[in-house]
Amino acid sequence: MIVIDTANHISALAAKMARARVIAAYPITPQTTVVEKLAEYVESGELDAEFIRVESEHSAMTACIAAEAMGVRTFTATASHGLLLMHEMLHWAGLARLPIVMVNVNRAIGPGWNIWSDANDSMAQRDTGWLHFYCSSNQEVYDSIIMAYKIAESQEVMLPAMICYDGFILSHTSMPVEVPEQSKIDEFLPEFKPAWKIDVENPITHGNIVEPHYYARIRYDMQVAMERAKKIIEEVGEEWGKKFGRDYGLVQEYKCEDADYVILTMASMAAEAKVAVDELRNKGEKVGLVNLRTHRPMPFERLKYDKIIVIERAVSFGLGGIVYNELKGRVPELYGFIAGIGGMDVSYRDIERMYELAKEGKDGWYPIEVK
């Protein structure tokens, strides 16, 4: 069935079809309509779930943690300041190995007050032990949420997952999305089997004091699980492709086979970059695109190109581009552009321009430092 709707409504639909049993969320622009739609589903009985209204995002994440610890599939959504308020509990969910799935609608952080797209909110959570996925279309949002449950809940992974997409550019834009039948989704996504759970018949204590020696092992185990997740992400993406005709993996490559330069970007800028690649190819430029849909775990293995131009909508102050710096030293010729901050429009023409600048050996903040 083809549904034409916004990424926010598509997120709610995906959470419903993944059969989330507990939803705890606090509304924040531009995520609000995700929560509204889910509340509607629960109210009408279309979705058999407990909807927990909370007084903050910190509490929303805490409620999801508690429910997930009871062995129940959960869902939440947030953005910007809401995500930042969750920060403590994001670490908690990761260390407790609870495969919560959350949508984060990327939005700039204030002050100055800004509700437009900017990835610094989720980028600032990259060390919390969550799997991070970025989507470039509403279809990817739907597919990624369902797949995220399967990946996160894999016994080899057991880590929470964050699905990120640009505020307004996707969140409030209607696009056609192919939605499989519920029975097909149920076939793809089996019931959640927790790795541990709170159970009155079998009492346990979770999260009490742990000596350094054990604590270090728990952390190491998360790193190992992140590495294992790379394989699971590829496998689940391939299975999705076989069942529903759209292949996924750690990254999505476009015209990379013979490319001299590869543009690497994420989220909606990757959709725009596809247009830029086509335009540049028409002009005879041998350029390709890597859509970095997985940021954690970082798929270095899939980024073995000689010349990469990174375009990203986030910055680490005092360091520069985040993805750019993660790749530094691993790519023979690397260029980094910071673009689209605070929702600044990045069109395919801007991406073409950045490509030309990189060819001249220039990079930096676009269009502030270089244009």
Added chain:
Amino acid sequence: MKTAISYPTEGAMGKTGTWRVFRPSIDIGKCIKCWRCWIFCPDAAISKGEYPVIDYEYCKGCGICANECPVNAIEMGREEK
């Protein structure tokens, strides 16, 4: 998968009764056997006998039982060395 899970066992933290500064004592003459002390004891150091029985090996002397007792049958006295 590794996370911080432990299985509760009696005395996992040692003889916590040695932490006690105030010692609860029950006046069974006043006790109405409502069992509020048994319900509220955070260390499960009160068990059900004919009357509530305090396990002084583990009772930390927090005084919640005395606070909850509706007939003031539990008195907190300074622990004698």
